[in-house]
Amino acid sequence: MVDxxxxxxxxxLRAAGRSLSPPxxxxxxxxxxxxxxxxxxxxxxxxxxxxxxxxxxxRTTVEGQIDGVVSADMPQHGWxxxxxxxxxxxxxxxxxERLWSSTATIPAETMEMYRTPGAFGPGIEVFGPEFEVAxxxxxxxxxxxxxxxxxxxTPH
Numbered sequence: 001m002v003d004x005x006x007x008x009x010x011x012x013l014r015a016a017g018r019s020l021s022p023p024x025x026x027x028x029x030x031x032x033x034x035x036x037x038x039x040x041x042x043x044x045x046x047x048x049x050x051x052x053x054x055x056x057x058x059r060t061t062v063e064g065q066i067d068g069v070v071s072a073d074m075p076q077h078g079w080x081x082x083x084x085x086x087x088x089x090x091x092x093x094x095x096x097e098r099l100w101s102s103t104a105t106i107p108a109e110t111m112e113m114y115r116t117p118g119a120f121g122p123g124i125e126v127f128g129p130e131f132e133v134a135x136x137x138x139x140x141x142x143x144x145x146x147x148x149x150x151x152x153x154t155p156h
Contacts, residue, residue: 002032008069016042022034072103
């Protein structure tokens with residue numbers, strides 16, 4: 001998962017004509033921190049951040065592409081890593097709302113394209129005001145809907 005997050009940081013840099021710097025240190029954490037610093041450097045330079053680029057979602061700026069992808073990847077994959085390692089998997093409500101808002105606007109054909117290589121599993125329909133997930137009652141909100149759309153849990 002960390003390798004994917006780092007690779008996505010690198011992909012975001014390509015639109016700015018840049019690539020990932022060699023990591024400072026060995027292991028995944030230094031590699032991630034270096035990739036993060038590379039993306040932050042792009043965002044800190046208005047001339048680079050404002051470069052227009054074509055994306056699967058249409059034409060935008062490098063900053064818009066980073067915001068649309070990295071800003072969604074971090075809480076989503078943070079949840080994946082927390083869940084896999086038995087840590088607190090709570091996502092900030094603002095991040096959940098943002099993730100759901102962006103996921104809900106993805107056209108069906110684009111979502112199917114994401115599902116084809118296995119990036120997302122099949123969507124899960126969420127019905128009713130409340131249901132149980134892993135023994136914890138939760139309301140059918142943006143959190144459950146975005147989790148369902150990206151197949152990050154299965155209701156019991």
